[in-house]
Amino acid sequence: MMITVNAMGDICPIPVVKTKKALGELNGPGEIEVLVDNETAVKNVTKMARSSGAEAESEQLGDKQYRVLITVGEDAAEKLKSAKSPAVQPQGQTQQEAAAGCRTCVGTVVAVGSDRMGEGSEELGHILIKSFIFALTQLDDLPDKILFYNGGAKLTVEGSESLEDLRTLEEQGVEIMTCGTCLDYYGIKDKLAIGGVTNMYSIVETLQSAMSVIRP
């Protein structure tokens, strides 16, 4: 696989950011050519490549035109794969931020582990969680993701009283994910009415990369 990164006209540190992103996208051995227009970028892109275990060579193509050719071998590809972070993009990011492929790219995540909120009365708990999800729709800064697991999985299936509020959230770009194992366990997988299905691996990654996590 060969990826071309055009970083002509980009100032420090954007060429490095784009190269890092490309290294993450390569998904195995291959080559990346990075086109830049200044020597600082040549040196920095070369360092980024070498610090990832890849090899890099550069050549000047013309006036203010340079090409850095990065070769990612088997070993480097393995190293990159294990270091890879989830490629999730929250809303409202600038292009620059999105290109960064940063570690902290998920803003707020709401983790719902039950169909009730708080200890005490079960009935009150159901009322509270419904009211909690409605309150989320009223926030100025919406969360980036809502994760549902264990009893929380009952809130994203047919018959849930929160479906309408969840739809409102989804329409505004909030990603809604429910734990597949949990849906199976309760036998309600065919009743999922909103959002996607996720697994423990992505749940952990999402929670780890979140700037903040809200648990009702």
Place this chain on the structure above:
Amino acid sequence: MQEKIRLTQFARHGGCAAKIGPDTLSRVLGRLPKFSDPDLIVGFETSDDAAVYKITDDVAVIQTLDFFTPVVDDPYTFGQVAATNALSDVYAMGGEPKIALNIVCFPGDLDPDILGEILRGGADKVREAGAVLVGGHSIQDDVPKYGLSVAGIVHPDRVYKNFGCKKGDVLILTKQLGSGIVNTAVKAQMASAEAEQEVIRVMTTLNRKAKEAAADFTVHACTDVTGFGLLGHCSEMADASRAVIEIGVEGIAFMHGAKEYAEMGLIPGGAYRNQEHVSGLLDAGEVGEVYVDLLSDPQTSGGLLFAVPENEAADMLRAFARADLGTEVSVVGRVLDDSADRPCIRLRDKVEVI
């Protein structure tokens, strides 16, 4: 959702990384007429930090000017950093800041409250320095810029110059290095929260306490480490003192993450310009490339670099510890010779000093 203004997006180069390269500067300045005056104690021929002019036998006035483009996004913090950096030139001459004037460039279509915050940050630092802020000058410009012109006073016999270090002197630096690299990592959104907080804390720490704690010691030379990086400022010191300076890279304090970010190529262009400038004087020995990058990293509002006699160095380090500077002090290296035909800087992993 209200879009948050990110100040650094206006600037191609931030902070002292915005400085014109040392090679370009010396070429241009070399063509200017030389001024001479019996009372001018420090002029610009030794590339010092400020001008010093003797008024009486007891008082000399220090005049300095420094401003730059945004190095952080938060306006108040930017004001603090720019003012701390401008005030530092007075401390680097051994002086006490007295009067400050604002220098402002600001886009006409940007929210004036942002400018208000920048100026508030600057004013707070001037107050902390014990000086007075009395107006200034502002113009409209597409790229925001802020800084101060500062006048200070010093006893004519206690002026710190950036040359005059003697054989056997120990070089002590009062702040950890890495602000250019860490700020670049912040821009790339690859910096840890810890590194980002540290760089802001370091850039907004006045060199006042360091200068005051040094008052009881013999200072052969002093400069603040800014846009030319540690290597650039050491090379000015070596050149003007005809000195051979040996630097032990493993003894130097760096900011959290700085080494890692440097290895990842998050290095401002100014670092490479600084390397070119010092290349004629530099013997990098066997030290890793990453140390050359770290040592040439342009510092924004960096620490003071003192050359002090060997027998006073340990006491000076203790005095800095007592003064609680809020930054990391480190022994950078030593002066091996002060009458060299070819002044130079040698990098070694370790230097036996104290």
